[in-house]
Amino acid sequence: MTTAGHSSDVRGWLRGQLRNIAPFATLIILVGFFSAASDSFATTGNLQNILTQISVTGIIAVGLTFVILCAEIDLSVASIANATGIVAAYFTLQDPSVTIANIPLPGWAAILIALASCFALGAVNAFGLTIVGIPSFIMTLAMLQIGAGICALLVRGQIAYAMPPLIVTLGSKSLGPIPWIVIVTALFLLAGHILLTYTRFGRYVYMTGGNREAAEYSGVNVRAILSAVMVISAVCSGVAGMLGVAYFGSAQQNEFDTYLLDSISAVVVGGTSLFGGQGGIGNTVIGLFVLGVLNNGLDHINIDSFLKILIRGLILLIALVINVYAQRMRAPRES
Amino acid sequence: MTNTQEASPLLELAGITKVFPGVTALDNIDLSVGRGEVLGLIGENGAGKSTLMKILGGVEKPTSGVIRIDGQDRESLTVTESMRAGIAFVHQELNLFDNLDVAANVCIGREPLTFGLVSRKRQRERVAPLLDRLGADFGPDTAVEGLSIAQRQLVEIAKALSIDARIIIMDEPTSSLTLQETERLLKVIADLRAQGVSIIYISHRLAEVKACAHRLVCLRDGRVVGHLAHHEIDHAPMIRLMIGRDLKALYIPPRTEPIEGGCEIRGVVTKGFADARLNLSVRHGEILGLAGLVGAGRTSLARAIFGIDPIIAGEIRLDGMPVAVRSPRRAIRNGIFLVPEDRKRSGLILDMPLVENITLASLMAHARMMLVSRASELAVSSAQRKRLSIKAAGDKGKVVTLSGGNQQKVVLAKWLSMRPKVVIFDEPTRGVDVGAKSEIYTLMRDLADSGVAILMISSDMEEVIGVSDRIAVMHEGAISGILQRPQFSEYNVLRLAIGQELD
Numbered sequence: 001m002t003t004a005g006h007s008s009d010v011r012g013w014l015r016g017q018l019r020n021i022a023p024f025a026t027l028i029i030l031v032g033f034f035s036a037a038s039d040s041f042a043t044t045g046n047l048q049n050i051l052t053q054i055s056v057t058g059i060i061a062v063g064l065t066f067v068i069l070c071a072e073i074d075l076s077v078a079s080i081a082n083a084t085g086i087v088a089a090y091f092t093l094q095d096p097s098v099t100i101a102n103i104p105l106p107g108w109a110a111i112l113i114a115l116a117s118c119f120a121l122g123a124v125n126a127f128g129l130t131i132v133g134i135p136s137f138i139m140t141l142a143m144l145q146i147g148a149g150i151c152a153l154l155v156r157g158q159i160a161y162a163m164p165p166l167i168v169t170l171g172s173k174s175l176g177p178i179p180w181i182v183i184v185t186a187l188f189l190l191a192g193h194i195l196l197t198y199t200r201f202g203r204y205v206y207m208t209g210g211n212r213e214a215a216e217y218s219g220v221n222v223r224a225i226l227s228a229v230m231v232i233s234a235v236c237s238g239v240a241g242m243l244g245v246a247y248f249g250s251a252q253q254n255e256f257d258t259y260l261l262d263s264i265s266a267v268v269v270g271g272t273s274l275f276g277g278q279g280g281i282g283n284t285v286i287g288l289f290v291l292g293v294l295n296n297g298l299d300h301i302n303i304d305s306f307l308k309i310l311i312r313g314l315i316l317l318i319a320l321v322i323n324v325y326a327q328r329m330r331a332p333r334e335s
Numbered sequence: 336m337t338n339t340q341e342a343s344p345l346l347e348l349a350g351i352t353k354v355f356p357g358v359t360a361l362d363n364i365d366l367s368v369g370r371g372e373v374l375g376l377i378g379e380n381g382a383g384k385s386t387l388m389k390i391l392g393g394v395e396k397p398t399s400g401v402i403r404i405d406g407q408d409r410e411s412l413t414v415t416e417s418m419r420a421g422i423a424f425v426h427q428e429l430n431l432f433d434n435l436d437v438a439a440n441v442c443i444g445r446e447p448l449t450f451g452l453v454s455r456k457r458q459r460e461r462v463a464p465l466l467d468r469l470g471a472d473f474g475p476d477t478a479v480e481g482l483s484i485a486q487r488q489l490v491e492i493a494k495a496l497s498i499d500a501r502i503i504i505m506d507e508p509t510s511s512l513t514l515q516e517t518e519r520l521l522k523v524i525a526d527l528r529a530q531g532v533s534i535i536y537i538s539h540r541l542a543e544v545k546a547c548a549h550r551l552v553c554l555r556d557g558r559v560v561g562h563l564a565h566h567e568i569d570h571a572p573m574i575r576l577m578i579g580r581d582l583k584a585l586y587i588p589p590r591t592e593p594i595e596g597g598c599e600i601r602g603v604v605t606k607g608f609a610d611a612r613l614n615l616s617v618r619h620g621e622i623l624g625l626a627g628l629v630g631a632g633r634t635s636l637a638r639a640i641f642g643i644d645p646i647i648a649g650e651i652r653l654d655g656m657p658v659a660v661r662s663p664r665r666a667i668r669n670g671i672f673l674v675p676e677d678r679k680r681s682g683l684i685l686d687m688p689l690v691e692n693i694t695l696a697s698l699m700a701h702a703r704m705m706l707v708s709r710a711s712e713l714a715v716s717s718a719q720r721k722r723l724s725i726k727a728a729g730d731k732g733k734v735v736t737l738s739g740g741n742q743q744k745v746v747l748a749k750w751l752s753m754r755p756k757v758v759i760f761d762e763p764t765r766g767v768d769v770g771a772k773s774e775i776y777t778l779m780r781d782l783a784d785s786g787v788a789i790l791m792i793s794s795d796m797e798e799v800i801g802v803s804d805r806i807a808v809m810h811e812g813a814i815s816g817i818l819q820r821p822q823f824s825e826y827n828v829l830r831l832a833i834g835q836e837l838d
Contacts, residue, residue, distance in 0.1 A: 198706045200698045207695055210684035217643070217681050218696040218749065219667040277686055 019271035019278060019326035023286045023319070026269075030290060034297035041300045051182045054292035056081075056244040056256075058185040058284075060263040062192040063236030065284045066229040068267050069196070070209045071276025072129065072136040074233045078260035079147030080121050081241030082253070086151050088114035088167060088242045089160035089251035100158050107164030114242055115235065121147065122234025126227035136230070144260075151253045160251040163242070171246020181243050188236065193281040205229060209276025265312075266291050269319040271326070278326075290315070344403075345370050345533055346391075346422075346502055351400035353386055353557075360386040362557045364400070368502060371531045373524060375548030375568070377538070379577055379796060383557040384537055388504055392424055393417035423495030425505045431479050431487055438462040438475035441494045465493040468530075469523055485516035492523065496532075503527070504535045507629075509543060521547050541573050541833060553577060574829050586801035587780045593621035593804065597788035598640070598671070598757040602649035605635040608812025612649065615807055615814060617757065617788040622779060624803025625792045626828050632812035633792045634676060637759045640790075641673040642666040653756060667696060670756030674746050674763060676792070682746040685735040689727055690716035692734050693748045700753075719748035724774065740771025747778060758782060760791045764798060776802055796825045810834040 014021070035042040060077045067074045091113055093104035105113070121143060128139035163171070170180045196202035207215040208225045216222045240259075245251040270287025272279025294315060298308045344367035353361040361383045368374050378384050389395040390402070393414040402409045404420045412420070431440050438458045439446075447457040462475040471489045479487065488508060495503045505524075509517045524534055524547050538544050544551060551563040553576035561576040597618040604612055613636060617623045625633050638644040640651060642660035650657045653669055660666040663673070675681040683692055694701055694712045701711045716730040723744040727737055734745055743763065750758060760779065764772045779802065783789050793799045799806055806818040808831035816831040827837055 200702050200705075200707055203691065203695075203698060203707060206687065207684055207691075210687050211680075213681045214684050215695070217641070217663050217673060217675060219664045220695070221662075221664055277684065 019273065019323065020283065022322045022326070023269060023271045023283065023290060026315075026319075027286055027290050027293065030293045030297060034293065034300060038297070038300040041297055046296065046300075048177070048179070048182075050289075050292045050296045051185075052179050052247075053296060054266075054288045055179070055181040055185040056240045056247060057259055057262045057266055057291070058288050059188050059240035059243065060237050060259055061266045061284050061288060062188045062281065063229075063233035064263050064267050065192060065272060065279070065281055066196070066205055067136070067233045068264075068272050068274060069205050069276060069279060070226055070229050071212075071274075072226065072229070073264075074125065074136065074140045074230065074237075075260060076121070076125065076140040076143035076147055077233060077237040077263055078256040078258075079144040079151075080118050080234050080237040081244060081259060082256040083121065083147040083150040083154075083241070084114045084118040084238035085241035085245035085256075086154050086160070086251050086253075087117045089163055089245060090154045092160075092162045092164055094160050094162050098158060098160055100155055100160055102160070107166055110164045111166065111242070115238060117150075118234045118238025118241070119231060121238075122231035123227075125234060126230040129230060130223040130226050148253070155251065155253060157253070161249065163246045163251070167242050167246045171243040172249070181247055184239075184243060188239070189281055189285060192284075196280055201225070201228065206277055209273075209278075211277070262291060265316050265319070268323055269316065271319075271323065273326070274320075274323060287319075344368060345372075345405065347401075347403040348387075349401045349403065351387070351390065351397045351402070353383075353390065353395060354398045360557050361390075361397070364554075364557075364559055366552060366559065368533045368535060370501075370533060371528050372550070373528055373534045373536055373548045375536050375538070375544035375551035376554065377541075377544060377551060377573060377577060378554035379794070382554040382577075384554055385506075386557075387554070388424070388506060388535075388537070391417060391422055391504065418498060421499055421501035423498060423500035423503050425488060425491040425495065425503060425508055431490060433478075433480045435479060436475065437466070437473065437477050437479060437482075437490050437493075440479055440490055441465065441475075441497050443494075445498070461497065462493065465496050468496065468526075469493060470519075470526075483516075485512050485520065488512075488520065489523070492527075500532065502533045502535065504537070506537045508536075509538065509540060517543065541570050544568065544573070570835075574826055577825075577829065586776060589620070589622075589780065589804055590784050591620050591786075593618040594786065595619075596654040597621075598790070599652040599655075600636070600640065600649070601652060603636070603639060603646055603651065604648040605632065605639040605812075606644040606647065607635050608632050609647065611812035613814055615817075617790050619756075619786045619788050620783055621804040622783050622789040622791055622802055624799040624806040625790060625809065626794075626796070626799045626806055627809035627815075627832050629794060631809040631832065633809050634761060635812070636809075637673060637761050637790070637792055640666070640757075640759060641671060667753075670754060671759070672750040672753070672755050672757070673759045674743075674750065674761065676761035676765065678742055678746050683734050683742060686733055688731045689720070689725070689734055689737075689745060690730040692745050693719055693730075693752060696749050697753045715752050716748075719752050723748050723751070723778065738771075740767040740775070743767055743771070743775065747775070751778075751782075755782065755787050757788045757790065760789065760793075762793060762795075763791060764793075764795065796828060799828060800825065808832050 040046060060081060064074055064077055088110050090102045091105045091110035094100060094102055125140055125143050128134040129136050170184055173180050175183060196205060204220050204225045207220055208222050212222055241256065244256060248255060266287040267284050268274060269290050270283035272283045294312065298311065346368045348364055348366040351361055351364040364387060376384060386395060390397050393412040393416060396411040402412060441462045442458050446453045447461060448454060459475045466475060469489050469492060473482065473486055479490065492503065508520060512520065521543065527534060536544060536548055545568045548568065549565050551568050552559055553561045555577065563572060595618060597616060600613055600615040602612045602614060627633050635644065639646050640660065642662045642665050651660060652658065658669045660669065660671065679685060690712050693716045698707060701708050713730055720727060720730060725741050725744045725748065727741060734742060763775055767775065779789055791802060800823050804820065806823065806828060807814050808816050808828055810832055811834065815834055816837065818827055830837060
C-alpha cells in the first residue's frame with residue numbers, strides 16, 4: 001500500500017473514531033482551561049466534589065445508555081427517580097413534624113417496595129413501547145407525567161426527610177475518603193459496561209440499535225430486548241432516586257427535574273449515537289465528566305450563574321452537531 | 336396508427352450510456368418517441384429499464400450521450416427540467432399522500448393560491464376537468480385513502496396531465512390491476528394517445544403491450560436488442576428478444592441425488608395473496624429455483640416460511656413434522672434460514688464488525704457462563720472468513736467497508752456457522768460481481784450436496800436455469816408450474832411467469 005493510501009487509512013480511522021475522540025478532547029480542554037483559570041479547581045478535594053456531583057446523574061445515565069443504544073429514548077427517568085425516592089420515604093418512619101400520611105415499615109421493606117415501584121413503571125413503559133406500539137418518546141412523556149403524579153399524591157406538597165438506614169449510608173456517608181454514592185455509581189457503570197460489552201444481552205442491545213430488522217431476522221427477540229432496556233432504565237433511575245433523596249437530605253416533588261436533561265446530555269455528549277448501535281458506557285463516563293467539570297468549573301471561575309445555563313446549552317448543541325456528523329462520517333466504503 | 340409523426344420525434348435519446356462503478360447499466364441506447372405515440376418497452380428485470388427511466392426523470396445523469404427534446408440537445412436533465420419538458424411518471428408504487436384528497440394530491444407542490452393561502456375551491460376547479468377527461472368515477476374531494484389501486488393510478492395520470500405532460504412513462508402500471516381495470520386503463524391510454532400525449536409503456540405483460548403499443552423496443556443487458564413494429568408484436572418474437580444469451584459455465588451440476596424429506600409447503604396462503612394456496616416441496620440436497628416476475632409472490636412466500644409474515648392458512652413441514660414458524664427466531668431454531676434480498680436492510684448490521692455479524696445468530700454457542708467468549712467468536716469468524724474467502728482486512732473491521740459480494744458472503748457465513756436444514760436465498764447475487772457470483776453458486780451447490788434443502792428466489796433467468804435442479808414458477812401469487820431439468824428453458828420459464836400454459 002502506498003503512503004497516500006496509508007495516510008487515508010489513518011484519516012478514515014480518525015473519522016470513524018470522531019464520536020470517541022471529540023468528547024475526550026472536550027474534557028481535556030475543559031480541565032486545562034479551568035485549572036489555568038482557577039487555583040481551587042485542580043485539587044483532590046474538588047475532584048471528590050465533582051465525583052459526588054455527577055453520581056446521581058451517573059446512575060440514571062447507565063440505564064439511559066442502554067435505551068439510547070437501542071435508538072429509543074426515556075424521558076421519564078427523572079420522574080421515576082423522584083417517584084421511587086418518595087415511595088421509599090413514604091414507607092419510612094418520618095419525624096412527627098412531617099404531616100404525610102405515611103406507612104412506616106422496616107428499611108428493607110421500604111427499599112423493596114421502592115424497587116418494585118420503579119420496576120413496575122419501567123414495565124409499563126416497556127408494555128407501551130413493545131406491545132401497544134407507542135413510540136418511546138411519547139410513551140415516556142406520559143410516564144414522566146404519571147411519575148410526577150405519584151410524587152404529588154404521596155407527599156402532597158410536603159417534604160419528607162427520613163430514609164431507610166441503608167439508603168442514608170449509601171447516599172450520604174463515606175467509606176474513608178470516598179463517598180459511598182461514588183462507589184455505587186462506579187459499580188453501576190462497571191456492571192453496565194460488562195453487561196453491554198461481554199454478554200449476549202449486551203450484544204443484542206447493540207444489534208437492535210444498529211439494525212432492528214437484521215437483528216430480528218437473525219433470531220433476536222427485539223421486543224424482549226426493548227422491554228429489558230426500558231426496565232433497566234427505570235430501575236437505574238429508581239436507585240438514583242433513592243440515593244439522591246438521601247444525598248439531598250429531603251424528598252419532595254420536582255427535586256429531580258434537572259436530571260432528565262443532565263442524564264440525556266451525559267449520554268449524548270459522551271458520543272453515544274442517538275441513532276442507536278454506537279457508543280457505550282465508556283462514552284457515558286466521559287460525558288458525565290464533561291458535564292461535571294463544566295458545572296463545577298463554572299462555579300470556580302465565578303461566572304454569572306445565568307450565563308452558566310446558556311453555556312451548558314451551547315455545549316450540548318456542539319455535542320449534538322458532532323453526534324450527527326460522526327454518524328455521517330462513517331468509514332467511507334470501498335468500491 | 337397513421338397519426339404518428341415519425342418525422343419530428345418529441346423525445347430522442349442518442350447513444351445514452353450509464354456506467355456505475357463496476358457495471359455498465361446502459362450501453363449506447365438509441366430511442367425515440369413521436370408525438371401521440373405509445374412506445375412499448377420490455378426487458379427482463381435488470382435489463383436497464385429503470386436506469387433509463389431515472390435518466391429521463393432527471394434522477395440519474397448519463398455518463399455520455401444526448402437527450403433531445405423538441406430537437407434541442409441536452410447532456411442530462413434535472414428533475415425540474417424533466418418536469419418542464421413535460422415528462423411525467425406513473426410508477427409501479429404510487430406516490431400519493433393517503434391523508435389528502437384527490438385534488439390536493441394532483442396539485443401537490445403547485446397549489447393555487449389566493450392571497451398566499453391555498454384555495455381549495457380553485458384546486459377543485461382545476462382538477463375536476465382532468466378527472467372528467469380520464470373518465471374517473473370519483474370527484475376531486477374524495478380522500479385518496481379510500482381509492483382502489485386503479486383509481487389511484489388515474490389520480491397519478493391526472494397529476495401528469497395537470498403539469499401538461501407530453502410524455503407519460505408508465506412503469507408496470509397494471510401489475511396490481513384486475514382484468515377490467517386493466518382494460519379501462521388501456522382505454523384511457525388510447526384516449527390520451529388521441530389527444531396527442533406520448534406514452535412509454537413498460538410492462539412484462541405481453542398482451543397489453545401488444546394491445547396498446549405502436550412499436551416496441553426491447554432492452555437486454557443495458558442494450559437495445561431489437562425493435563418490433565406494431566404488426567410484428569407477438570409473444571414468440573418478444574420472448575426471443577428478451578432472452579437470447581448463452582449460459583456460461585458458471586454452474587456446477589449436483590454430485591448427489593436429492594433425498595426424500597426436506598421442507599414441505601402444504602396449502603399455504605400468504606399475506607397479500609389471499610386466494611392462492613401454495614403447495615411446494617424442497618428436498619434435502621436439491622436447489623429449487625423459484626422464478627417469476629417481480630410481485631409474483633415469491634418474497635411473500637419466503638417471508639412466510641421464515642416466520643416474518645404470518646401464514647394465513649396451511650402448514651409447513653420439515654422432514655414430515657409440522658413446524659410452527661411464528662417468528663424468524665422459531666424458524667432459525669428449526670434450522671430454516673433466510674439470506675434476504677436486501678442484505679443492507681435486513682441481513683447485516685453495517686456499522687458492526689465482521690465477527691459480530693457472523694456470530695449474531697449463534698451467540699448462544701459462544702456464551703460461557705453468560706459472558707460471550709471473544710476467542711471462540713473470533714475462531715469461528717476467521718474460519719468462516721477463510722472458508723468463504725471473504726476479502727476483508729480482518730474480523731474486526733466494519734462490514735460497511737466491504738464490497739457487495741463480500742457483504743453477501745458475511746450473511747452466508749452467519750448461517751453456515753450454524754446447522755442449516757433449509758436455506759432460502761432471495762436474489763442471492765443481486766449487486767454482486769461475476770467473480771463473487773460463481774463463488775456463491777459453488778457454495779450453494781456444496782450446501783445442497785451436504786444435504787441442505789435450498790430454495791432460491793431469483794429474477795435472473797440465467798441464474799435460475801443454471802443453478803436450479805427444479806424450477807417452480809410463480810404468477811400472481813400462485814405456482815403456475817414446476818419445470819424439471821429437461822424442460823428448462825428461458826422460454827418455458829417466461830411463459831409460466833406471464834401465466835401461460837407450456838407449449
